[in-house]
Amino acid sequence: MIQAANGPLGVEVGTGGTTTTVIRVRNADELQRLLPQPETGRRTLLGIVGAPGAGKSTVAAALQALSPRAFAQVPMDGFHLADQALTRLGLLERKGAPETFDAHGYAALLSRLRDRPDHVVYAPAFERELEQPLANALPVPPAASLLITEGNYLLLDGPGWRKARQQLDEVWFIDVDPDVRRHRLVARHILFGKEPAAAEEWVQRVDEPNAELVTATRHRADRILDLSDWQLTLSTQPHHRLLLTTTQRRAMTQLSAATLSSLPPELPVPAYDRSALSVGIVHFGVGGFHRAHQAMYLDRLMSQGQAHDWAILGVGVLPHDLAMKQVMDNQNGLYTLVEKGPDGTQNARIIGSIVDYLFAPDDPEAVIETIAAPGVRIVSMTITEGGYCIDPVTGEVDVNHPALRADLAPGAVPASVFGLATEALARRRERGLPGLTVMSCDNIQSNGDTARAVFTAFAEGRDTHLAAWVADNVTFPNSMVDRITPATTDQDRAQIGEKFGVEDAWPVVCEDFEQWVLEDSFAQGRPAFEDAGAQLVEDVEPYELMKLRLLNASHQALCYPGYLAGYRLVHDVCQDPTFARYLLAYMEKEATPTLRPVPGVDLDAYRHKLISRFSNAAVRDTVARLCAESSDRIPKWLVPVIRENLAAGRSVRYGAAIIATWTRYAEGTDEAGTPIDVIDRLKEQVTAAAARTRSDPLAFLQQRDLFLDLADQPVFVDAYLEALGTLHGPGATVLVSAMA
Template identity: 85%
Template sequence: MTQLSASTLASLAPALPVPAYDRSALAVGIVHFGVGGFHRAHQAMYLDRLMSRGQALDWAVCGIGVLPGDVAMKQVMDHQDCLYTLVEKAPDGSRNARVIGSILEYLFAPDDPEAVIETIAAPGVRIVSMTVTEGGYFIDPVTGQVDTGNPAFNADLVPGAVPATVFGMVTEALARRRDRGLPGLTVMSCDNIQGNGDTARAVFSAFAERRNAALADWIADNVTFPNSMVDRITPATTDADRAEVSAELGIEDAWPVVCEDFEQWVLEDSFAQGRPAWEDAGVQLVDDVEPYELMKLRLLNASHQALCYPGFLAGYRLVHDVCQDPAFARYLLAYMEQEATPTLRPVPGVDLDVYRHKLISRFSNAAVRDTVARLCAESSDRIPKWLVPVIRENLAAGRSVRYGAAIIAAWARYAEGTDEAGQSIDVVDRLRARVMTAASQTREDPLAFLRQRDLFLDLADDAAFVDAYLDALGVLHGPGAKALVAELAA
């Protein structure tokens, strides 16, 4: 067994593809916040692909961990010289593994925020990218407005405070760049948020305005915020993944990444200080990302929400098991066709029917072993962003909201905290206590869950929506989730 590190790389090849480029000649050009599974399966993989062709050698990544839990990633990255194994798994069971070398450094911000700020302020850094989850943006999930009352946001605005958030650290670095006569840079959000670049711009602007109006003006003139659509299903790494990498590849890797073989990245070409030649690695550079974002968030991510709550209640724990149930597959296709697709704009070069069916086949990929629990987490950050807009658009146009109402009812039933076999559910949500309390009231007061107006706005006042919601909740409280899915699949 070989421990993965820079000194053992050569011994792993050719059995396992490893970086053939000279990592000691790389220079950091990108600082990335939120080095989780997705960044390592997606952006870092695209960069590694370019580096393997001799390109983008001055665009290596310095990863940053901000939350206390990121100390685990820091330890692994230090131990493995930031190297890790990426295992892409196809539905037919075939797999493609290689060692990724595009991340060059990793800093744990709580240990040394000053080092993070100075790294971003360095002249060679031209992009700050981020995958800090939908909840990481200080944005009210329903109104889309910046939540300027957030304590962490305000703590970073206290004069003399050492910044602890992404927004505080990057803004301080931008202030130093301005004061040193250095150019601005690009802030590239890669989170699953519609208008992710616009959202990042709104939060940075709100933060900078409160700090210093002249700095806010400088940021407006010198920093760009491209929107993007990012796609690759990447479950959290499990011990079984570690054991498989060790048994099949003969290496000790404390944090490999396993993902599907599909990849997509559609990106607005708006970079303040240049960019890697992403297009040479398969990225689609476009003028308007919105049609792609809407397609992905409302078909893929909202379908994940559609499948996870009834799937979990019915006893499924793996996503492919849910999607290999023909009734669930028909229900998902019906949601996509009847309620999501009418809200989309034409998507250049995409046949939406092919896209929808491809999603069912991606969800059915048994090799990836994506968990239903992963999709059920942080619903309060997901449903308002991905599904509520679809429902509201359909209501405004007088179209059906039967599926949208059923998905919210299934979340309510899930948040009651026990599945249909009586097993308790670990509800993972930043609003856990409140959503569980509201859900527990629905048997006596069926609209209790829906009256959480910060999540659902005025849906509780809409008669058409309420009718569909109560119908679905009644089935969930009676014959159960499979009966509801069968009804909606018919």
């Protein structure tokens, strides 16, 4: 029996002639005391095992948080076979069962990590929102003395799994009441997009048979942990499904309207009466950026005693938006915003400008009637570049886009942003109500004009008279928005909890820079955004071109060569002087010559400010995030720069190099031979084209839906082939050095 200073922590149970200690753990410190002692010269490996929903990843995360630099975590889930492989093997409906994992690959990685190599080893993770493994997502540095790995099958007696167990110094089994565990599983599946009935069915058909298999291995564990004194709550973070708090640590307050008055004074809360607010804005696409930007500006105004009739009602239209719906409901629309400066300063406050949230698939009629209400005067959107049903190269509305066609079908219940909002506009027209403003806040050149084109095309598809009314009564101001806002992590949640004692399921962490330039064209009035720091101008284009071609295109310039060279965080790339010089050279020599004069902006200072912002280590933006969905980004942010420079007879060397690095990235391995998980709506197309470049160097460039006629431009082709040759030879760092 294990003893603690204050008495026994556990009892012993026997199964089949073996005895395993059951330990009741009350806090993270007690977990730390149970850790196996390291051996000199090699890394210690600890396995955490338990049935699905037991809280394995939570315990692993809690252990890693005890010493983030010395402890590393690698989940077994990263060795899920991809859906493509499961489909080929006929195992997709068995996903999660032992045979749907690469057990031998998992064992091989554990063996490699156990030897503690003198270089960083990148391990795969599992992206819960995509339900897919994510290659090279988790760095294990040489300094990590303890590796924590968690999964269902660490104690399974089968091929591959036995080899994995042999690499582990100890294995702990997490014991949980089966009813509690099943409840968590159902909630988790709902959180990530399943309907309740489908979630229940999946748990019974897939998870429970796996749970029985795992529980049968319980007696093989070195320790069995009873976590009855720990509280587990759902998390929206893809890699960690649960958050863990203990009664022994700082008391946590669940963020909600009822608890605002009990929050610590160092965490400012809304000073205005939220119950007196009324909805004036309906926003589609409530994510991190919207909450770091537009909602923050409105909260600032409300704190000044203004805009109390301009509160935001959020709307989600996609399956994954259900997670935001649940968080917004539980927290009454409140969330923590943390702004991080490059000097380490942090400012946090509670934002209160979002007062309600509707999930359109559950109640489209409520969304339509809300927009049709007289008090709503602005519909705003952050639906990403790909959400506008626009051909990425020609810029024309794709009238055959499935989302538009489905909503235009006779008798269809609107499901898309455009279908829902246009139906609301039709009702406003029928009721004799005025129009409103549609305000796009997406990173698209002429975003207001783009929104106008899509809404007009959709309205014409319904009724030409409605389209004419929209043209006369609805305004679509252009805007430029800017604030780097990475995805929220469980580390962010934990830090907020530790510092303020607040349990916030979905806080927002962003840089301390902000900019919003907005065309002053509103149909039915607007909040005084200028009093909150926004710039209201007659012509947004100079500002948006500056941002799209310097900031956004530079993100693409750094992400592909940075990833190929082994960098995984943006600030690490930009703190490399060679990469910083390369980015500045691109901005100065090719991007800036395509810009118009920008009133009140020193472009040289702006360029250097971008390098400083990209180098902000506190933000911890990932290179992989910038690499994702390149087929939506490159045609909008980079191709226009290249074409303008070609037409003017200017250099296109850097633009060609950026596209060449995308080509090399899309080949699917970095320069160490580690697989890359290419995330793109056109993944099959771009990866297939990239794979052909070794035998057909222009194969990637000949995707005319992305690059138009660039493959026919000799000056560009020569520069592209030269860069691609360097990438296929000495590599990305040599290419960047030559151009810095």
